[in-house]
Amino acid sequence: MNENRAATSPEASRPPLQTADRLLGVLQAFDRERPEWGVSEVAKEFGLDKSVAQRLLAALAHRGFLVSDSRSRRYRLGPAVWHLALGWERDGGLARLVQPALRGLSAESGVTTLFALPDGIHMRCVAFAEGAEGPLRVDGLSGELYPAHAGATSRAYFGMLGPRDRAALLYSRPMARFSERTVVDPALLEERFAEVRRDGHAYSEGEYDPETAALAAPVAVGRRAVGTLSLVAAADALRPRRGELVAPLLRTAAELGRLLTPAARPRPASRG
Numbered sequence: 001m002n003e004n005r006a007a008t009s010p011e012a013s014r015p016p017l018q019t020a021d022r023l024l025g026v027l028q029a030f031d032r033e034r035p036e037w038g039v040s041e042v043a044k045e046f047g048l049d050k051s052v053a054q055r056l057l058a059a060l061a062h063r064g065f066l067v068s069d070s071r072s073r074r075y076r077l078g079p080a081v082w083h084l085a086l087g088w089e090r091d092g093g094l095a096r097l098v099q100p101a102l103r104g105l106s107a108e109s110g111v112t113t114l115f116a117l118p119d120g121i122h123m124r125c126v127a128f129a130e131g132a133e134g135p136l137r138v139d140g141l142s143g144e145l146y147p148a149h150a151g152a153t154s155r156a157y158f159g160m161l162g163p164r165d166r167a168a169l170l171y172s173r174p175m176a177r178f179s180e181r182t183v184v185d186p187a188l189l190e191e192r193f194a195e196v197r198r199d200g201h202a203y204s205e206g207e208y209d210p211e212t213a214a215l216a217a218p219v220a221v222g223r224r225a226v227g228t229l230s231l232v233a234a235a236d237a238l239r240p241r242r243g244e245l246v247a248p249l250l251r252t253a254a255e256l257g258r259l260l261t262p263a264a265r266p267r268p269a270s271r272g
Helices: 002-008 016-028 040-044 050-062 079-090 093-109 151-159 163-170 186-199 235-260
Strands: 064-067 074-077 111-118 122-129 145-146 202-205 212-221 226-232
Touching: 002 064, 016 202, 040 050, 050 064, 050 074, 064 111, 074 111, 074 122, 074 226, 079 093, 093 111, 093 226, 111 145, 111 163, 145 151, 151 163, 151 186, 151 202, 151 212, 163 186, 163 202, 186 202, 202 235, 226 235
Parallel strands: none
Antiparallel strands: 064 074, 111 122, 111 226, 122 145, 202 212, 212 226
16 A cells, blocks of 8 residues: 555655756756755755655765855855866867857857966956967966956956946055056056947957957856956957958857857746
């Protein structure tokens, strides 16, 4: 009798993939906006009974993807996520993921393309594809840092931050001059940052590297900028083509944004 009830219960008849999808959906809910979740919050968010939410969280904690606080009974991401991220990075990680789009833009534009992520008060190049003109650096661009106040690669990201966040990062410390074109006046910098929000891209010549120009656009996931995509070349080569390259740059930046956007979380199931 008990066996028959177990075999015909909703939990027993539910496809295994649905449970796996729920587990992944719950794990995906832990992000920078919501780094902690409790059982009741997960149940409400996903339309689950509390007992089901508790089992899902416990399963993720058992495998190390979450850790629980014994006092608050809330969950945070655990060490298994870190190990997965390490494995992903060892296999090329983000650089491998974005490389096809970078190569495509470089082939279309003929100039070097780079993708950069924020690193404190800098942008750090994590991937690049050389253009037809050849390398800008003998040892490549990966790992190169671009100061927040100097050049389009940084301006396209920092221009999308809120004014308080930007002020705390930039204006609480001295800003170095790299050339006569480097802007260090906060008021003038704010005008340049406003141009990014107005135009959707940034352009610079010689602000960081005196011989180089850059055309850059923010890469966004949802409404939040996460990095920048740049076309970089000698100023004399990029300047006359600036207008024609904006459209392919923005198109590829949007493509990268979609590539970096996680799949939508499962919608709460109907409970009535």
